[in-house]
Amino acid sequence: MKWGMAIDLDRCTGCEACVVACRAENNVPVGGPENAARGRTTEWIRVERHEEGTFPNVRVEFKPVLCVHCDEAPCVAVCPVAATYETPDGLNAQIHPRCIGTRACAFGCPYSVRSFNWSDPSWEAPLDQTINPDVAVRWRGIMEKCTFCVQRIRRVKDAAREEERAIEDNEVQPACAQACPAEAIVFGDLDEPESTVARLSESPRAERPLEELGTGPRVFYLRGDDWRDRD
């Protein structure tokens, strides 16, 4: 089982619902404008705005960027204390209590999707009442990143095991996928050939970010055709 994700850039409108959902689900602190100005915000998913061409022939593409959960993750190799590792089902996980804050993984990662806690997290009221009890709050001095909503994966896995059945396609929904109004984000098992995400990953429209580096990212971006052609 290898969890993976397909993001249809032709569907993405850049509404950033995924960003908000991710923050709420994973207790990602709200940095505020002051921290944002200093490059001190924490984010597990961001929407990058890429402009192509020159005025008046301009095309804007919005690109949700999150940890791509590499097959050969460079961040895993460089961590001195093995606080970042790859799980058997293909997640690149971070052991928060073990992280000592060398920030080596941040330079190991060519996608710049790791965030460091420069200070203890805080939430202004009433956001402090919205902490998700399923996810630990991280403290200052450690690195954190997208987990593919591992808590949701575990919940579905446990339920499936209890009911003695296989996990269904699209049964696991990370917060970003669930919140996307355009259904641009699809999550599932890449090892299951019939799953939606596996089929999308085979699509001629699919490409992997920085594939030439050989990191084997498990997030696929789809672009190029008319989105209505999607099967």
Add this chain to the structure above:
Amino acid sequence: MTETRRDEAIERALLRPVLVTGPWFYITVGVLLAIIFFGLFQWSRQARLGIGQAGMNQPVYWGLYLVNYVFFIGISHAGTLISAILRLTYSEWRRPITRAAEAITVFALVIGASNVLWHLGRPELIWVPLIHFNLLSPLIWDVICISTYIIGSITYLYLPLIPDLAVLRDRATRFRGIYRALALGWTGTPKQHARLERAIGIMAIVIIPIAVSVHTVVSYVFAMTLTPMWHAAIFGPYFVVGAIFSGIAALLVAMAILRKTFGLEAFFRPLHFNNLGLLMLTFACIWLYFTIGEHLTVWYGNEPEEVAVLSSRLSGPFAPYFWGMVACCFLLPLPILAFRRTRTITGVTIASVFVLVGMWLERYVIIVSSGSFPRSEFMWDRGVYSPSLIEISVTAMEFAAFALFYVLFAKLFPLVSIWEVKEGVEQAGVVIDADEDVALAPGLVEPVQS
């Protein structure tokens, strides 16, 4: 002129800094301690309030602490390389300078390694790599190599110190018990001498590959990532060359200060400054060769991610640092070192200060410019690094601690190896006019003219 009188005079001159303590010693120690305590106080704020008190951000996760880490560990290459290579090649002129060089190694290494503590997000967990370690991580390679190097260089400093510790055991007015314990019952028998020479010989060989490995793996912390302009095979040798280069400069500056403050003019002579100056000149040329090699391949390859970093150095926000580095590492010291007329003690010392500044700038440019322009273009205008007061205070603290270690070392042990100088004088068969103050007589430690 008897041998005993000559030896006595050398001992007297070299033990003077240990035995006689003036007011300037206390003033210097006081000033240095004040800087150190201010640095510790500033860092305590960071420890209390979090690493966010430093100026780093996303994407510049590494800042002054890492710059100082690489810089000081580079400085530490002075002792070993100079002392070990000169010993192994039986260079007679090494005799008065090896200990001063070996001491730099130990102090610079300890201070360099201390940066890990200032740098970590959770310094209280600095021990975790002892129980959870990932052997694939270049940071663990650093831990292994640097701890080996610290043990090796302390041994290498200690071994040649043993006969002098025996002298201190017999002549010192304070800490005689400590000197006695450290002297290991040295009586100077031929058997003891043979054993000591053998041990020093083995250490001189063993320490060279360790030293080379240390700065190679320090560079691997950067080169093993895919970060633009770090991921380069040239980084290992480039860092080693830079380390020796800055190490020579540090040794020369230290010698220039010590000869004035401790009256060691007879031992740190124009000859040493001339020879080490020539060595530094050689390394300035090698440094330029590597620097051109590194930057030219990037410019010619013209890959956008790499060029972004390169142009930030050549003409972008890091241009002042980059060109300052080129000036200080090559353009300014070159004419001073190239001509015999300017290759005087003053000239070589000025050139060394330039080199030290230039090599510090090199570390800054390498770390911060690549950090500021990662592969993901979206990150470029996110965070701009400017060091906070805490980082600057800690940097000042490190330089002060380096000086303090040196001052205290000079107060406790002779900075010039007494027995090796005696040995050299004896072998050279120096004849000295009996009426002169022999310890300060010119030609005392002049090399063997073959």
